[in-house]
Amino acid sequence: MKTSILSTLLVVALACVEVKAQTTLSHANRQYEMMAYSKAIELYEQSLKDNLKDSTKVNTLVKLGHSYHQIRDTQNAERVYRLLFGETKSIPKSQASSYLYYAQALASNGKYDEAKDMYERYSQAQQDDNRGKEFTKLYGDVNKLKKNKTSYKIEALDNINTNRAEFSPTYYKKGLVFVSSRNEGVNIKRTYGWNQTAFLDLYEIPDLSVVNSAKTSRVGGSETTARAAKGKGVYLLGADEYTERTANDSNTPGNFKVTSNGKPDPLQNAKIESQNMGKAINSKYHEGPVAFFKDGSKMLFTRNNYLDGKYKTSKDGVNKLKLYIADKTGSDWGKIKELPFNSDEYSVGHPALSKDDKLLYFVSDMPGGFGGTDIYVSKYENNNWSVPVNLGPAVNTKGNEMFPFADEQGNLYFSSDGHAGLGGLDMFYAKLIEGVMAKKPKNLGEPINSTKDDFGLITDGERKSGFFSSNRRNGGADDDLYRFERSGPLDPCQDIIVNVFDAETKNALANVDVEVISKDESAPESKTMTTDSEGNLRLCLDSDIDFVFKASSEGYLNNTRNFTTKDLDISELVKLEIPLDKAKPKNTGPKTFTLRGLVTTQKERKPIPGVKVLLHNECDGSTQESVTDENGSYKFEVPIGCDYSIEAMKDNLGTMGSKVKGGETTEANITMFEKGDVIKIDNIYYDLNKWDIRSDATVELNKLVDLMKKYPKMKIEFGSHTDSRASAKYNKTLSTQRAKSAVAYIVKQGVNSKRIIAAGYGESKLVNKCKDGIGCTEEEHQQNRRTEIKILSL
Structure with a gap:
């Protein structure tokens, strides 16, 4: 009987333990769904101490790892994900983001080899996400982002920094405005549920000279500097207890956090006093980041959906972030209004203005983007804001892009965890065309970037000095303001291999003298180097500069190649080939060179035999004639030192012609078009x-x-095409108007209007996959934005 009673009591006790464990886990899941990650972490850690079923344990580790990821505790995130992948070798595709978060934690902790392996696993699981491939490629040699480390001096502004968050600095008049969670009682502040820290306010230091003259702390690019631990957090777009996932998000919204366990330490006041910008701007919810019109008359700032005492939510009861504009009224700010593209259903924030105040760059997780948060631009004309335009896949990724800044030259700076970087958020810059189309962004590298979150950079047009924010100290638990000064080159140099070889045999040529001429307007220079036994030169050239390479070797004709380091990816090794033709025996006549080329069809690039090729010498006015052979080839022997023009003639075919620099160009290929060609x-x-x-x-x-005057019987269609972004109706109208304008110009130059038709195709004739809803690179969209002429008759 006693045995039966003891057994019954044991079963009841075990049942109670199981019920308690399930209750704790259920409570943890509720906190997780509410995005109260700090509370969820505590409960998940407690649940894991119980004897959970294997499947339940795996799911718990997945959510716990994601919770640490969300609050930017990369050390614990690594620990949990290491446990997870110790429990199971593979996870369902629906949880493939765990590979990504584990890789990000490893990179942020400086473990690039392990991160590379995990990015490879993520790439296999999510083949449509290029992040896995790009990060895997970079982590094969991450030192590429450290080549320019000695160009910059970094200092922490510890005369401003406290043991609370300070980040996202902005120039204002002669001073600096920044965002901080130092709660000084201007308004009653609630605790921020995401990681149990205070909401954010805007603070101002009116005189920047005080900052520049006061003592600061020198720090290295990615080195950890000893300092008392601080309980701080960086609160970015979508990173609040009210913002939940949208239809545009991946498995997680774009949020970046650091946290402390328990309550924060008492506030340690900064050496330089800063002014809270007051109740008119700072509410009991988040404020910041901010941007100012250049005359200081208007301010754009981020705040939770709260205005005139009214707190609004989305249909799901979620309070989003919005952009507001305020006017300067005397010594205070007033007339606060929402921007027209705000919505209760998605977040908008992180404003940045162009130099002329006409373009507003901002961040949003609105539907239709590429990832978590994207950067958009809106034009300001006649006190109205245009419909925002997404900056496209050259800037935006499936990750998160945020904290934009436009310098005085129109360069765009921003932070991203979607472009390959050193870890966490890295800062990038991209050159913009007309303020909208962006060229491929470049990672700023060390020491501006570190393994942790680096963001909120502001600087001048030459990036000589500036400010930014980072949580690189104390293992990512400390968001502080930093300043930098540049004493070396703006960007790291570009690795290049120059290969010189015999044009006929293709054999490498050793001991060839190669003169490298820099066309840098500020400091032009020239130096001569010699190829090695394999015909190679290995160089590292300054970025964003044009160069000329002149190769010369006894027994060969000199050859010249132009080269530019503009818009190149420094992570790529570039190869430049220079073929040399053997010199012919000297004679008493003028020095000559062989000019050869291939004549092909426009459409299929097939060789055309029997084409009469005319070479006009622009020095003496003489003309030579050659006929292409069965392979479509021609050649001339012509004097060096003159410029030449080339024409090709054959019935029912036409050509745009070509120009040749005598002695600098040894090959000039010609394409010929016919009726129906585009x-x-x-x-x-x-x-x-x-x-x-x-x-x-x-x-x-x-x-x-x-060309129309050259072929007086030719009739053409002038077609204008757009990419698929914006509506089809708008693109059709815009392209039609552009085609008509171009045709009107041509007719005005004396071409009969009956010979040319204007056609606007909008996005109806895309040349690739980039239709609505398909993610494409900026280069792919550029292929669709084109002007074409179709030959109707010839």
Whole structure:
């Protein structure tokens, strides 16, 4: 009987333990769904001490790892994910983001080899996400981002920093405005549920000279500096207890956090006093980041959906972030209004203005983007804001892009965890075309970037000095303000291999003298180097500069190649090939060179035999004639030192012709078009949302005018095409107007209007996959934004 009673009591006790464990786990899941990650972590850790079923334990570790990821505790995130992948070798595709978060934690902890392996696993699980491939490639040699480390001096502004969050600095008049969670009682503040820290306010230091003259702390690029631990957090777009996932998000919204366990330490006041910007701007919820019009009359700032005492939520009861504009009224701010593209259903924030205040860059997780948070631009005209335009896949990724800043030259700076970087948020810059189209962004590298979160950079047009924010100290638990000064080159150099070889045999040529001429306007220079036994030169060239390479070797004709480091990816090794033709025996006549080429069809690039090729010497006016052989080839032996023009003639075929620099060019290929062919015309650009002919477009249009006069019977269709972004109706209208403007210009130059038809195709004839809803790179969209002429008769 006693045995039976004891057994019964044991079963009841075990049942109670199981019920308690399930109750704790259920409570943890509720906190997780509410995005109260700090509370969820405590409960999940407690649940794991119980004897959970294998499947339940795996799911618990997945959610616990994600919770640590969300609050930016990378050490614990690594620990939990290591446990997770010790429990199971593979996870369901629905939980594939765990590979990504584990890889991000490893990278942020400086473990690039392990991170590379985990990114490879993520790439296999999510083949449509390029992040896995890009990060895997970078982590094969992460030192590429450390080449320019000695160019910058970094200092922490410990005369401003406290043991609370300070981040996202902004220039204002002669001072600095920044965001902080130092709660000084201006308004009653609630605790921020995400990681149990205070909400954010805006603070101002009116005189920047005080900051620059006061003592600061020198720190290294990615080194950890000893300092008392601080309980702090960086609160970015979407990172609040009210913001939940949207239809545009991946498995997690774009949030970046650091946290402390328990209550924060008492506030340690900064050495330099800063002013809270007051109740008119700072509410009991989040404020910041911020941007100011250049005359200081208006302010754009981020705040939770709270205005005039009214607190609003989305249909799901979620309080989002919005952008507001305020006017300076005397010594205070007033007339606060929402921007028109705000919504109760998604977040908008992180404002940045162009130099002329006409373009507003901001961040949003609105539907239709590429990832968690994207960067958009809106034009300000006549006190109205245009419909925002997504900056596209050149800038935005499936990750999170945020904290934009536009310098005085129109360069865009921003932070991202989607572009390959050193870990956490890295800072990038991209050159913009007309303020909208961006070229491929470049990672700023060490020491501006570190393994942790680096963001909120502001600087001048030459990036000589500036400020930014980072949580690189204390293992990611400390968001502080930093300043930097540049004493070396703006960007790291570009690795290049120059290979010189015999043009006929293809054999490498050793001991060839190669003169490298820099066309840098500020410091032009020239130096001569010699190829090694394999015909190679290994160089590292300054970025964003044009170069000329002149190769010379006894017994060979000199050859020249132009090269530019503009818009190159420093992570790529570039190869430049220079073939040399053997010199012919000397004679008493003038020095000559062999000019050869291939004549092919426009459409299929097939060789055309029997084409009469005319070479006109622009020095003496003489003309040589050659006929292409069965392979479509021709060649001339012509004097060095003159410029030449080339024409090709054959019935029912036409050509744009070509120009040759005598002695500098040894090959000139020619394409010929026929009825039905389509010819792409490059470099015809228009201002945003306009169709007026710009002065730079007239150069290309004049070439088309010359072509029409050269072939007086030719009739063409002038077609204008757009990419798929914006509505189909809008793109059709815009392209039609642009085509009509171009045709009107051509007719004005003396071409009969009956010979040319204007056609606007909008996005109806895309040349690739980039239709609505398909994520594409900026280069792929650029292929669709084109001007073409179709030959109707010849």
